[in-house]
Amino acid sequence: MATLTRTRPPSGPLGRTANGAERAIAPVVLGIIVVGIWQLLAGTGLVEAYLLPSPAAIVDEIVEFWPSMVSAAGITGLNALVGLVAGSLLGIAAALVASTSRPFDGMLAPIVAALAVIPIVALAPVLNTMFGADSQTGRQLIASLAAFVPVFITTARGLRQTQPVHRELMTSFAATRWQVMRTITLPTAVPYTFTGIRLASSLAVISALVAEYFGGPRGGLGGLISSSAASSAYPRAWAYVVAAIALGLAFYLITLALERWVSRRR
Numbered sequence: 001m002a003t004l005t006r007t008r009p010p011s012g013p014l015g016r017t018a019n020g021a022e023r024a025i026a027p028v029v030l031g032i033i034v035v036g037i038w039q040l041l042a043g044t045g046l047v048e049a050y051l052l053p054s055p056a057a058i059v060d061e062i063v064e065f066w067p068s069m070v071s072a073a074g075i076t077g078l079n080a081l082v083g084l085v086a087g088s089l090l091g092i093a094a095a096l097v098a099s100t101s102r103p104f105d106g107m108l109a110p111i112v113a114a115l116a117v118i119p120i121v122a123l124a125p126v127l128n129t130m131f132g133a134d135s136q137t138g139r140q141l142i143a144s145l146a147a148f149v150p151v152f153i154t155t156a157r158g159l160r161q162t163q164p165v166h167r168e169l170m171t172s173f174a175a176t177r178w179q180v181m182r183t184i185t186l187p188t189a190v191p192y193t194f195t196g197i198r199l200a201s202s203l204a205v206i207s208a209l210v211a212e213y214f215g216g217p218r219g220g221l222g223g224l225i226s227s228s229a230a231s232s233a234y235p236r237a238w239a240y241v242v243a244a245i246a247l248g249l250a251f252y253l254i255t256l257a258l259e260r261w262v263s264r265r266r
Contacts, residue, residue: 053235061239068224069243076208076220077247079136083143084204084251088197090144091151095189099159116149120210128215139211139220146207147200151193158192194259201251209244221247 035055042054062069098105120142127138212222221244228237 053238057235058238058242061233061236062242065236065239069221069240072219072221072224072240073243073247075136076205076212076222076244077251079139079208079211079220080143080201080204080247080251082140083145083208084147084197084201086140087144087147087204088151088200091148091196091200092155092193094148095152095155095159098156105156112149112152115145118145120146120207121214124211124214128211133215134217136217138216139208142211143204143208146203147197150199150203151196154192154196154199155189158189159186161188161192190262191259194255194262198252198255198259201255202248205244205248205251 038052039055042052042057094108098108123145124138124142127141128135131137209220209222209225212220213226216223218224218227221240225237225240225244228234228240
């Protein structure tokens, strides 16, 4: 009696390449469809230009103001980068101390909870006034506060993921606390830390961008978006919004690539 056999689809390198191509092509196709519908709505007059300029008008503004967009992205990006690095280092250091000191952990938890809910729109004018109208320090501090919270939370969680049996094994070999931390606890927490840094990268850009709306030196993307909208140059304002989106994606992709590079070397 003949038996039926079920054939499986190929799961070799070609199959993996096809799956990877599908994941890359799908968002591109969706983006093209969305932009096409957007252009159609704007071109037919169903949506007023001051509400939603057409993609063609935005592209024209990008071409015309490309040098200023690059310069503004550099200013905002530098503030976000300084904030991301400072906030990440502080978050990691605070999580390390909290993992080794229960009193400090209990004391730091409500502070982190309070920092997580501080509104940027209220803090930005205060810091810009405190450090002066020509200083970028206030914006960098806001970005560092935004980056600190997710990095601290994820790192603290990662430091608590070490299995007790592993710590007991190291103790049986007379390992010191630092040796246990270096060989078991820190490697276990690395993926959690990079997850926090990846989340913090976008938050740092958003925070630096929003902080530029409320005083301080001009020239960043946030200030140019605000001034363009105030002068009714809506396509130009959207062009700077596109630049801000590109900056945020660049931060995210760089931190994602760094995470994968570190993971391969572990």
